[in-house]
């Protein structure tokens with residue numbers, strides 16, 4: 001039934017939860033932006049790319065020929081659904097399927113369809129920082145898969161996950177797809193996996209999408225597309241800051257620059273200040289030197305052994321892996337250790 005929000009029951013002995021959305025999004029946006037720009041090596045957090053325009057630009061990136069990631073993972077979800085679902089033990093009791101950074105959920109739909117067809121007892125809880133994209137997702141699912149129980153959760157991954165853990169006693173299967181894990185530094189990535197492990201119970205599962213190391217030219221092209229959509233995607237964050245945080249970035253005074261280091265697997269995007277300039281944000285003046293880089297995003301690429309090590313070092317055991325036919329992308333299934 002589109003428009004009606006299903007109610008979740010709280011776990012006895014824990015505080016009742018009526019709203020799965022977080023409250024203070026705009027305050028932390030300003031704090032994060034200013035603290036990044038006060039650094040000697042200026043940076044912005046790529047999680048803020050995704051306002052309505054950013055969502056639309058990322059949709060266009062996913063459709064562009066050079067950006068292979070989405071098509072590779074889509075192939076896994078569409079053509080190897082059975083392989084992917086096998087280690088999930090979908091008939092061993094009710095479970096919650098929680099997706100961190102669900103986006104428009106086009107890949108997940110194949111898995112949901114598969115689970116639904118096999119009468120698996122599950123609820124789907126998509127988590128995303130973008131309320132807009134969650135609306136799109138929920139609306140689509142209410143039409144295409146009306147039998148699946150969907151509980152959208154807007155907000156930060158851990159805020160949302162914490163709220164979910166408060167109301168769910170079920171076995172959990174976490175999805176973290178699209179190589180979103182690649183957007184973290186190595187340290188943040190370990191901390192992230194550790195924190196997930198600490199919130200899960202032994203036997204709970206984590207399915208993660210990893211973009212694999214490959215021909216460095218192929219990687220670089222995916223983030224430096226000839227249509228300039230990735231460039232626009234980066235500049236859009238400056239426009240968003242102007243609009244939402246009373247700032248005055250001159251978008252024409254920054255140029256997009258992309259790098260890939262095949263050793264570490266780090267693909268990084270920068271906006272380079274084309275001149276010495278001052279930007280004012282909520283009354284604070286930030287000086288940019290000519291050619292000074294503003295670090296926007298890292299998209300890390302992994303080897304098979306990088307992935308296995310990441311699991312082992314952070315409280316998980318890898319129990320299964322599924323790759324696309326080119327061997328460019330992997331969905332790894334990890335089990336939370338006892």
Ligand code: AVJ
Pocket residue numbers: 061069178179180182183222223230233297298299
């Ligand atoms: C959505 C984080 C997976 O890093 O590949 C695409 C974002 N940035 N092009 C990625 C992105 C530039 C994308 N993720």
